[in-house]
Amino acid sequence: MDHDAQRVSVIGGTGPEGRGIALRLAMTGLEVCVGSRDAARAASAATALAARLPGAVVTGTDNAGAIAASAVVVLSVPFRHAAETIEANRAAFAPGTLVIDVTVPVVFERGRPTLVAPAEGSASEHLRARLPEEVRLACAFKTIPARLLEQLERPLDCDEFVCGDSIEARERTSAILRRVPGLRPIDAGGLEAARAVEHMTWLAILLNKRYKSHEGRFRVAGI
Numbered sequence: 001m002d003h004d005a006q007r008v009s010v011i012g013g014t015g016p017e018g019r020g021i022a023l024r025l026a027m028t029g030l031e032v033c034v035g036s037r038d039a040a041r042a043a044s045a046a047t048a049l050a051a052r053l054p055g056a057v058v059t060g061t062d063n064a065g066a067i068a069a070s071a072v073v074v075l076s077v078p079f080r081h082a083a084e085t086i087e088a089n090r091a092a093f094a095p096g097t098l099v100i101d102v103t104v105p106v107v108f109e110r111g112r113p114t115l116v117a118p119a120e121g122s123a124s125e126h127l128r129a130r131l132p133e134e135v136r137l138a139c140a141f142k143t144i145p146a147r148l149l150e151q152l153e154r155p156l157d158c159d160e161f162v163c164g165d166s167i168e169a170r171e172r173t174s175a176i177l178r179r180v181p182g183l184r185p186i187d188a189g190g191l192e193a194a195r196a197v198e199h200m201t202w203l204a205i206l207l208n209k210r211y212k213s214h215e216g217r218f219r220v221a222g223i
């Protein structure tokens with residue numbers, strides 16, 4: 001597959017969060033490539049997603065193929081498996097690829113969500129240390145619940161925090177988010193802001209439990 005700027009790959013696009021992101025991006029006219037450890041699983045997920053969006057181009061292949069296929073790669077696998085996913089597919093990242101990290105280091109212990117912050121301070125900083133140097137990294141989509149992303153008739157109607165390892169990473173990511181109706185990107189600055197963003201996702205999970213919702217998310221007042 002060629003490396004296309006109008007195509008976004010979603011690693012873990014077979015899971016609920018990745019599926020939701022893939023759908024919302026495909027709705028904006030971007031071509032989407034679903035990545036999976038299993039090419040057949042990716043292909044069948046892509047077929048199911050495309051069936052929901054007549055006219056959309058959604059394909060699927062293995063993780064390495066998906067990473068190589070796009071200039072923008074969304075990483076939507078469980079945080080505890082994200083570093084090994086990068087390592088297993090290291091050679092597939094072309095220089096200049098933008099990786100958008102969605103992972104949140106929350107674990108559920110007997111049903112109780114707990115944030116397990118990595119030594120680097122956040123999941124995004126942990127992954128930055130493990131990605132090839134010539135790849136750019138941004139954090140986004142971390143506070144948007146899968147359940148809402150997948151309900152395409154519902155507007156997202158929220159803000160999303162974007163931080164990154166460079167202005168370029170933040171601007172490219174914000175431009176993608178701006179395509180999605182009802183989603184306003186908020187530039188939170190350098191990658192260290194991912195520490196706050198990941199805590200906010202944890203907070204959203206706690207609020208969802210308390211208020212029996214699946215849709216808690218954020219809107220910043222005053223900006």
Ligand SMILES: NC(=O)c1ccc[n+]([C@@H]2O[C@H](COP(=O)([O-])OP(=O)(O)OC[C@H]3O[C@@H](n4cnc5c(N)ncnc54)[C@H](OP(=O)(O)O)[C@@H]3O)[C@@H](O)[C@H]2O)c1
Binds near residue numbers: 035036041105147
């Ligand atoms: N769910 C939400 O509402 C939500 C909201 C915000 C952020 N997030 C974050 O988004 C990410 C994805 O969430 P999710 O709920 O969609 O997760 P998930 O369903 O648990 O996993 C997503 C995909 O990751 C791949 N995967 C699973 N185990 C793996 C392993 N050992 N090694 C490599 N890949 C593996 C699987 O794809 P294949 O088997 O096809 O390879 C799976 O379909 C997580 O980091 C989560 O913290 C989730």
